[in-house]
Amino acid sequence: MGRDDAELRKILGTKVSQERVERLRSLGIKFDQPDLTREAEDYLFRKFAEEVDIQYARFQAGIKFTEAEVDELLDGAIDIHAHGGSENFERLLLEDELATDYTQLGLRAVVIKTWWTPSVSHLPLARKLLHAWCEKHGKQPIQLFGGITLNTSVGGLNPLAVKRCLGFEGMKYIWMPMVDSYWHRRVVHDDWSEGPWLRIVDEKTHKVLPPLQEVLRVAAANDLVVACGHYPWKPDAYELMAEAKRLGVRRLEMVHPTHIHSKLTIEDMKEAAREGIKLMLMGLGSCTYPFHENGPIYSVRMLKEVGPQHLVYGSDLGQIHNPSHAVVSRWFVKLLLAYGATKDEIRIAFKDTPAKHLGI
Numbered sequence: 001m002g003r004d005d006a007e008l009r010k011i012l013g014t015k016v017s018q019e020r021v022e023r024l025r026s027l028g029i030k031f032d033q034p035d036l037t038r039e040a041e042d043y044l045f046r047k048f049a050e051e052v053d054i055q056y057a058r059f060q061a062g063i064k065f066t067e068a069e070v071d072e073l074l075d076g077a078i079d080i081h082a083h084g085g086s087e088n089f090e091r092l093l094l095e096d097e098l099a100t101d102y103t104q105l106g107l108r109a110v111v112i113k114t115w116w117t118p119s120v121s122h123l124p125l126a127r128k129l130l131h132a133w134c135e136k137h138g139k140q141p142i143q144l145f146g147g148i149t150l151n152t153s154v155g156g157l158n159p160l161a162v163k164r165c166l167g168f169e170g171m172k173y174i175w176m177p178m179v180d181s182y183w184h185r186r187v188v189h190d191d192w193s194e195g196p197w198l199r200i201v202d203e204k205t206h207k208v209l210p211p212l213q214e215v216l217r218v219a220a221a222n223d224l225v226v227a228c229g230h231y232p233w234k235p236d237a238y239e240l241m242a243e244a245k246r247l248g249v250r251r252l253e254m255v256h257p258t259h260i261h262s263k264l265t266i267e268d269m270k271e272a273a274r275e276g277i278k279l280m281l282m283g284l285g286s287c288t289y290p291f292h293e294n295g296p297i298y299s300v301r302m303l304k305e306v307g308p309q310h311l312v313y314g315s316d317l318g319q320i321h322n323p324s325h326a327v328v329s330r331w332f333v334k335l336l337l338a339y340g341a342t343k344d345e346i347r348i349a350f351k352d353t354p355a356k357h358l359g360i
């Protein structure tokens with residue numbers, strides 16, 4: 001992109017001054033929120049101005065990419081966090097459909113994640129269907145990986161449940177509790193009851209709970225990825241990651257660090273990266289609910305400030321109300337290019353870092 005790229009960086013760096021905010025206010029633009037404070041209104045003006053700066057100025061800066069370049073960036077890409085498949089609620093696609101879509105798009109591998117049952121146990125059937133499809137259409141099948149999510153349905157922090165998954169081909173991930181995490185219950189449902197909701201560290205000492213230490217030993221012995229769930233960075237996730245490292249786990253990941261229930265700041269992400277932890281670059285937030293720290297501008301900031309060598313692409317798609325994994329993956333690449341990411345940065349976060357992370 002050369003000169004265009006330099007120009008884009010300048011645009012992305014644009015700060016909206018308070019004077020410009022006042023000028024926007026003087027135009028009489030109104031927001032549909034009757035109880036808006038002046039500070040909140042300032043914030044909205046500033047965010048809208050940043051958006052239009054990029055939205056309009058980027059065309060003037062001459063951002064260009066072709067469909068063939070997008071194809072090239074997706075060819076051999078890896079999605080380390082794809083929902084969908086067999087759940088007891090409706091998903092957009094089943095495992096084989098998602099795998100077929102991604103095979104057509106030219107991806108190299110996908111990690112399928114389900115909430116309640118070990119996703120890795122769904123892979124033999126998905127693989128059989130995928131391979132039959134590929135034979136018929138003369139395509140090279142995408143590699144399928146899965147794992148187990150330690151929600152209440154598998155007994156929570158249950159080392160035996162993890163061990164029972166070890167024989168499956170493509171067993172790669174142990175995800176910490178997500179929808180059954182006490183933190184998820186608080187943040188998402190405003191449910192502050194202790195209930196059966198799961199903690200990963202002791203409430204008082206912040207030490208990783210003993211059954212989870214056993215899970216981490218299994219992960220270390222089998223070279224699995226330990227990915228966090230819906231927990232705060234500190235103390236919970238931080239203590240988990242430190243203990244995992246101490247016990248010999250080599251593949252560590254923070255899932256969707258821009259999501260409110262598992263949120264890290266850019267500084268936190270840099271700290272995690274220094275510890276060798278990979279951070280997920282999420283398609284879902286950037287494309288389907290691009291609020292401030294979920295949106296594509298923030299994803300580009302992550303690429304520039306945290307660095308693509310620490311980021312792994314995860315679509316997080318599969319919801320019935322959203323476009324498919326393949327559609328969003330393509331869309332996300334285009335958004336990243338349009339908002340100032342370089343092709344190299346995208347290539348590293350979509351191909352190189354995930355491949356190293358999975359050990360493939």
Ligand SMILES: [Zn+2]
Pocket residue numbers: 081083113316
């Ligand atoms: Zn997810």
